[in-house]
Amino acid sequence: MEEPGTALLSDLRAALGAEAVLTDPDVTAAYARDEMPLAPSGKPLAVVLPADVAGVRAVVRCCSAAGVPIVPRGAGSGISGGANAIEGCVVLVTTKLDRIVEIDADNRLAVVEPGVVNLKLREAVAEHGLFYAPDPSSFDWCTIGGNLATNAGGLCCVKYGVTADSVLGLDVVLADGSLLTTGRRTVKGVAGYDLTKLFVGSEGTLGVITRATLALRPLPHAPGTLVAAFGSSRDAGAAVSGVVRAGLVPSLMEIMDATTIDAVQRHLNTDLGAGTEGGTLLLCQSDVGGEAATAELAAIAKVCEAAGAELVHATDDFAEGELLMKARRSVHYAISAYGATMTDDVCVPRTRIAELIEGCERISAEAGLKIAVCGHAGDGNMHPTVVYDAAVESEFGRAKRAFDAILELGLSLGGTITGEHGVGKFKQEWLERELGPIGLDVHRRLKKALDPGNLFNPGSMFSLD
Amino acid sequence: MEEPGTALLSDLRAALGAEAVLTDPDVTAAYARDEMPLAPSGKPLAVVLPADVAGVRAVVRCCSAAGVPIVPRGAGSGISGGANAIEGCVVLVTTKLDRIVEIDADNRLAVVEPGVVNLKLREAVAEHGLFYAPDPSSFDWCTIGGNLATNAGGLCCVKYGVTADSVLGLDVVLADGSLLTTGRRTVKGVAGYDLTKLFVGSEGTLGVITRATLALRPLPHAPGTLVAAFGSSRDAGAAVSGVVRAGLVPSLMEIMDATTIDAVQRHLNTDLGAGTEGGTLLLCQSDVGGEAATAELAAIAKVCEAAGAELVHATDDFAEGELLMKARRSVHYAISAYGATMTDDVCVPRTRIAELIEGCERISAEAGLKIAVCGHAGDGNMHPTVVYDAAVESEFGRAKRAFDAILELGLSLGGTITGEHGVGKFKQEWLERELGPIGLDVHRRLKKALDPGNLFNPGSMFSLD
Numbered sequence: 001m002e003e004p005g006t007a008l009l010s011d012l013r014a015a016l017g018a019e020a021v022l023t024d025p026d027v028t029a030a031y032a033r034d035e036m037p038l039a040p041s042g043k044p045l046a047v048v049l050p051a052d053v054a055g056v057r058a059v060v061r062c063c064s065a066a067g068v069p070i071v072p073r074g075a076g077s078g079i080s081g082g083a084n085a086i087e088g089c090v091v092l093v094t095t096k097l098d099r100i101v102e103i104d105a106d107n108r109l110a111v112v113e114p115g116v117v118n119l120k121l122r123e124a125v126a127e128h129g130l131f132y133a134p135d136p137s138s139f140d141w142c143t144i145g146g147n148l149a150t151n152a153g154g155l156c157c158v159k160y161g162v163t164a165d166s167v168l169g170l171d172v173v174l175a176d177g178s179l180l181t182t183g184r185r186t187v188k189g190v191a192g193y194d195l196t197k198l199f200v201g202s203e204g205t206l207g208v209i210t211r212a213t214l215a216l217r218p219l220p221h222a223p224g225t226l227v228a229a230f231g232s233s234r235d236a237g238a239a240v241s242g243v244v245r246a247g248l249v250p251s252l253m254e255i256m257d258a259t260t261i262d263a264v265q266r267h268l269n270t271d272l273g274a275g276t277e278g279g280t281l282l283l284c285q286s287d288v289g290g291e292a293a294t295a296e297l298a299a300i301a302k303v304c305e306a307a308g309a310e311l312v313h314a315t316d317d318f319a320e321g322e323l324l325m326k327a328r329r330s331v332h333y334a335i336s337a338y339g340a341t342m343t344d345d346v347c348v349p350r351t352r353i354a355e356l357i358e359g360c361e362r363i364s365a366e367a368g369l370k371i372a373v374c375g376h377a378g379d380g381n382m383h384p385t386v387v388y389d390a391a392v393e394s395e396f397g398r399a400k401r402a403f404d405a406i407l408e409l410g411l412s413l414g415g416t417i418t419g420e421h422g423v424g425k426f427k428q429e430w431l432e433r434e435l436g437p438i439g440l441d442v443h444r445r446l447k448k449a450l451d452p453g454n455l456f457n458p459g460s461m462f463s464l465d
Numbered sequence: 466m467e468e469p470g471t472a473l474l475s476d477l478r479a480a481l482g483a484e485a486v487l488t489d490p491d492v493t494a495a496y497a498r499d500e501m502p503l504a505p506s507g508k509p510l511a512v513v514l515p516a517d518v519a520g521v522r523a524v525v526r527c528c529s530a531a532g533v534p535i536v537p538r539g540a541g542s543g544i545s546g547g548a549n550a551i552e553g554c555v556v557l558v559t560t561k562l563d564r565i566v567e568i569d570a571d572n573r574l575a576v577v578e579p580g581v582v583n584l585k586l587r588e589a590v591a592e593h594g595l596f597y598a599p600d601p602s603s604f605d606w607c608t609i610g611g612n613l614a615t616n617a618g619g620l621c622c623v624k625y626g627v628t629a630d631s632v633l634g635l636d637v638v639l640a641d642g643s644l645l646t647t648g649r650r651t652v653k654g655v656a657g658y659d660l661t662k663l664f665v666g667s668e669g670t671l672g673v674i675t676r677a678t679l680a681l682r683p684l685p686h687a688p689g690t691l692v693a694a695f696g697s698s699r700d701a702g703a704a705v706s707g708v709v710r711a712g713l714v715p716s717l718m719e720i721m722d723a724t725t726i727d728a729v730q731r732h733l734n735t736d737l738g739a740g741t742e743g744g745t746l747l748l749c750q751s752d753v754g755g756e757a758a759t760a761e762l763a764a765i766a767k768v769c770e771a772a773g774a775e776l777v778h779a780t781d782d783f784a785e786g787e788l789l790m791k792a793r794r795s796v797h798y799a800i801s802a803y804g805a806t807m808t809d810d811v812c813v814p815r816t817r818i819a820e821l822i823e824g825c826e827r828i829s830a831e832a833g834l835k836i837a838v839c840g841h842a843g844d845g846n847m848h849p850t851v852v853y854d855a856a857v858e859s860e861f862g863r864a865k866r867a868f869d870a871i872l873e874l875g876l877s878l879g880g881t882i883t884g885e886h887g888v889g890k891f892k893q894e895w896l897e898r899e900l901g902p903i904g905l906d907v908h909r910r911l912k913k914a915l916d917p918g919n920l921f922n923p924g925s926m927f928s929l930d
Contacts, residue, residue: 106706107814129712151655162653164662165630178903186812187844188627189881190616190666191888191899192908192926197629197662201655218712241571247594247683292757347651349572379652416654423656434656438643442915443657449914450907461657 005045005088008066012048012090015058020096022047031073031093032085035138038342039081039426044071044091051096053171053179053210060208060455061177063090069458072204074114074146077138079343080424082150082203082460092208094145100124101211108216109168109185114145114209121214130216133160136420137332148209151201153420155328158378159251159287160217162420164200171211172199175451185213198446203422204457206450221289223251225321226297226314228282228304229274233257233373236280237354239307240377243284244350246303248296252285253378254328257357259364260335260372264327267334272327273311280357282309282377283328285321328374335372340390342403346410347381347419359409360384367402369395381419382410404430423461431462470510470553473531477513477555480523485561487512496538496558497550500603503807504546504891509536509556516561518636518644518675525673525920526642528555534923537669539579539611542603544808545889547615547668547925557673559610565589566676573681574633574650579610579674586679595681598625601885602797613674616666618885620793623843624716624752625682627885629665636676637664640916650678663911668887669922671915686754688716690786691762691779693747693769694739698722698838701745702819704772705842708749709815711768713761717750718843719793722822724829725800725837729792732799737792738776745822747774747842748793750786793839800837805855807868811875812846812884824874825849832867834860846884847875869895888926896927 012021022028023046031047033039045068050056063070072092073083085091098115105128112121118139121132135154136142146152148170153162160166169183182195199206230236236255243253256264261274261281274281282304286296297314304312315321335341348356357373364371367386375382384406388399407417407430417423417430432440443462447454454464477486487493488511496512498504510533515521528535537557538548550556563580570593577586583604587597600619601607611617613635618627625631634648647660664671695701701720708718721729726739726746739746747769751761762779769777780786800806813821822838829836832851840847849871853864872882872895882888882895897905908927912919919929 104814104816106710106816108709151659153653153655157653162655164659174903174907180903180907181901182904184812184881185814185879186846186881186884187815188618188622188812188841188846188884190618190627190885191881191883191896192904193667193911194616194629194662194665195904195907197659200659202658218714244573245571249683347649347653349569349650350652351571376653381651381653414650416649416651416656418656419651419653420655431656436646438639438645439647439657439660442639442645442660445914446658446663446911449910 005068008062008068009046011062012046012059015062016048016050016055020049020051031091034076034078034081034083036079036081036424036426039084039424041081041084042087042089044085045088047091047093049093049096056092056173056208056210057177057179059090059092060173060175064175064177064453064455070455071457072149072208074143075141077142078146078150078422078424080422081426082422082424084425086458095143097210103128105130107185110214110216112144112212112214114143116144118142118144118147125216126219129219131219132214132216133166134163144212145209148200148212149204150422153381155252155254155376157376158253159249164197166215167196167200167212168215169213170196170199170209172207172209174207175453175455183213203424203461205447205461206456220251220287221293222318223285223287223321224293224297224314224316225324226284226300226312227324228309229311230280230282230309232278233280233357234354235308236282239282239304239309240353241351242303242307243300246299248299250284250296250300250378251287254283255353255375255377256281256328256331257373259370260331260374263334263338263372264330267330267337268327283324331374335385335387338370338387340388342386342399344384344403344406345418345421346407346415348410348413348415350380352413353377353380353382355413356382356409360406363402363405367398369399369402371402425460428462470533473527473533474511476527477511477524480527481513481515481520485514485516496556499541499543499546499548501544501546501889501891504549504889506546506549507552507554509550510553512556512558514558514561521557521638521673521675522642522644524555524557525638525640529640529642529918529920535920536922537614537673539608540606542607543611543615543887543889545887546891547887547889549890551923560608562675568593570595572650575679575681577609577677577679579608579613581609583607583609583612590681591684594684596684597679597681598631599628609677610674613665613677614669615887618846620717620719620841622841623718624714629662631680632661632665632677633680634678635661635664635674637672637674639672640918640920648678668889668926670912670926671921685716685752686758687783688750688752688786689758689762689779689781690789691749691765691777692789693774694776695745695747695774697743698745698822699819700773701747704747704769704774705818706816707768707772708765711764713764715749715761715765715843716752719748720818720840720842721746721793721796722838724835725796725839728799728803728837729795732795732802733792748789796839800850800852803835803852805853806850807864808848808850809868809871810848810883810886811872811880813875813878813880815845817878818842818845818847820878821847821874825871828867828870832863834864834867836867890925893927
């Protein structure tokens with residue numbers, strides 16, 4: 001009898017050429033996981049790298065006929081296991097579809113293939129004085145396809161929204177291999193259901209995105225930066241609420257708790273000037289330029305002072321601002337120096353940030369584990385990170401319980417279990433809980449309607465029964 | 466034998482109380498149509514006015530059991546026939562669900578029922594220094610529920626987007642009477658598919674929205690206004706492209722062609738100062754306040770002059786600006802004075818506006834009918850209005866052919882057949898054409914997945930076969 005999948009492999013090689021179909025386990029292993037080490041992954045039957053939409057359609061048709069699931073994947077920078085392989089699946093990598101097809105500066109839009117790296121698009125449109133806003137932390141290596149699949153966020157969201165807010169239309173290969181075009185090239189349009197937004201954030205469970213029309217914005221000015229130090233997370237939280245209440249819209253507003261500050265100070269061997277031990281830092285930027293930026297930062301400074309800031313420093317010097325931003329950007333590495341980490345992604349109403357940080361302190365004390373909290377204060381999307389010793393068996397369970405307690409806390413504060421990282425193969429039970437039985441049932445009905453054979457990323461996000 | 470529907474009527478009366486179930490044909494006729502006179506409508510079996518979500522669910526359960534279709538409806542300000550009754554249906558009016566449930570100023574959100582009038586919400590949140598952006602022309606009488614169902618636009622869209630861009634979450638009664646909650650109260654969130662955006666703009670074909678959580682913005686400043694007169698639509702179009710290319714984001718940018726200007730001047734008995742006959746007016750506003758607004762309007766003025774404007778006038782006087790806006794707001798009434806009208810709603814890439822206006826001149830000459838073009842230049846959403854004499858039988862056919870030729874032209878310019886009015890019971894064939902067979906098939910599959918009995922607004926937007 002033939003090995004299972006032999007016929008499929010031969011079909012895939014015929015369609016794509018042998019060099020685009022990888023089966024060597026040492027090679028395919030590199031495509032079997034994303035950046036979330038805790039999510040399960042299986043061994044793929046093959047990894048395929050089609051170079052155009054015809055190739056993607058051929059892969060979908062072949063796998064559909066063979067009843068072999070497809071896991072679509074970009075660069076693999078995801079942190080929810082959404083791109084992790086399923087045992088015996090075909091991993092469909094979209095990185096070879098990497099053309100910037102068009103930049104239409106006069107209509108402020110770009111047409112791109114999914115394999116284009118976020119940074120490459122940002123640089124290309126900047127040459128036209130334009131700005132592609134979504135900026136996930138992995139912007140220098142993640143792909144637009146992955147950004148679309150996860151509806152990626154970033155530091156820009158407080159002012160410019162998430163990936164979905166910059167998408168006008170998509171080409172998507174459906175489970176039967178047909179090519180759906182959604183949306184439009186115009187700024188507005190209400191012809192039919194909003195299929196574009198249905199596919200954005202569907203984490204590869206409904207189809208494979210092969211092209212996207214993206215909305216661009218005028219390139220903002222180099223930002224001015226403000227840092228404010230508070231004696232407590234409560235004061236910092238009050239400042240965040242105050243900024244929102246005052247109608248201010250900074251282009252960035254990040255928060256770092258005492259544990260995070262301590263880690264960053266050790267990592268960078270510097271003093272962030274956070275003042276009192278147990279203090280909290282708020283980092284804000286304004287990109288409106290010139291006097292308007294100075295005025296915006298001055299207004300934010302005033303709010304911070306009224307909320308009890310111990311120190312406020314604003315600068316319109318871009319280089320100095322970048323140094324301050326370096327502290328924020330190094331958080332992940334600084335905390336990783338302590339041990340293994342589990343990074344949460346709860347998003348709470350902006351007024352509840354202080355409660356979330358205080359709750360994390362309580363959970364940390366109960367678990368006997370370090371929890372560092374930082375996040376996008378401007379939109380309430382917080383990333384508490386639980387640190388544990390992977391070599392001590394009991395610590396993993398304790399860390400996971402702390403991680404879950406943070407999600408529980410986030411929901412109890414009126415929040416969501418994922419602000420920007422997604423559900424993937426890691427938070428399915430939590431999604432079920434957040435959606436409730438009716439919401440879950442609607443998800444299943446939509447999935448069955450568009451992917452009746454459960455071809456795409458089955459079991460990711462939610463299961464069909 | 467019982468009259469068809471007698472049992473249903475008795476069930477509805479038992480559920481809602483007799484006074485909330487209208488069957489007198491003279492009364493129900495008032496609920497059988499929206500503001501689009503050309504779309505077909507039938508005679509409803511009954512019009513029901515539930516006062517709460519329990520009432521809505523009861524109506525849905527009763528009608529579902531009886532196999533009688535439901536047409537959901539707000540104030541009836543729509544202009545695509547989407548809320549028009551189907552013969553023998555139950556019209557479900559949501560205007561009695563009219564509570565502003567909550568205004569959370571610190572989190573910049575409001576929770577409202579669908580029957581809240583747009584203006585009432587705008588006024589209520591303004592008291593908190595906040596702004597609900599979407600402003601369809603009928604804002605003083607249309608309801609939020611209708612705005613959500615049609616994904617309504619307005620003059621604000623160039624800067625603040627459409628209704629969908631201000632929605633965080635919904636409660637929706639599904640075809641089986643269950644209550645689905647979508648979205649969240651947080652700014653960001655990627656837990657599951659974006660069901661919220663799927664229901665927004667679905668024109669009452671997927672469920673009945675009974676509650677919405679809406680995102681608010683800081684209240685902008687009173688706008689400064691600029692008017693520019695051009696000798697041709699081509700020059701005005703070049704100015705629009707120039708504004709976009711310069712990275713300027715006015716809070717309003719409207720265009721009026723020569724036929725529109727002439728109609729408004731007659732209607733208001735005034736001179737709009739459009740200069741040369743055959744001229745085109747551009748109207749822009751900036752709501753950033755103070756010197757920044759003055760600077761923004763000055764930059765727009767510069768672009769207009771470079772594009773060949775014959776006259777540019779800017780004012781930071783709010784009252785003077787309102788006078789200028791009055792000309793734009795009276796367009797509908799001014800054109801209606803000429804005769805019966807068919808108003809189109811094509812949206813084209815912003816660089817193609819001049820071609821659209823010129824094309825309308827050609828179509829007007831060919832049809833021998835007046836066509837006045839005005840619209841939201843800032844987002845390319847144009848409203849060419851075909852004028853005809855309803856008393857002359859042959860003119861209707863000619864007008865409809867001109868109307869269709871404009872849609873054809875819009876599509877050929879890379880546009881869409883509806884920028885903000887919707888498809889309803891008037892543009893189904895055009896939707897089919899814009900979507901193509903694969904897009905249409907996906908629409909049908911989604912509709913069947915969520916409304917397997919075709920209970921909600923059957924045949925509106927598209928038919929199931």
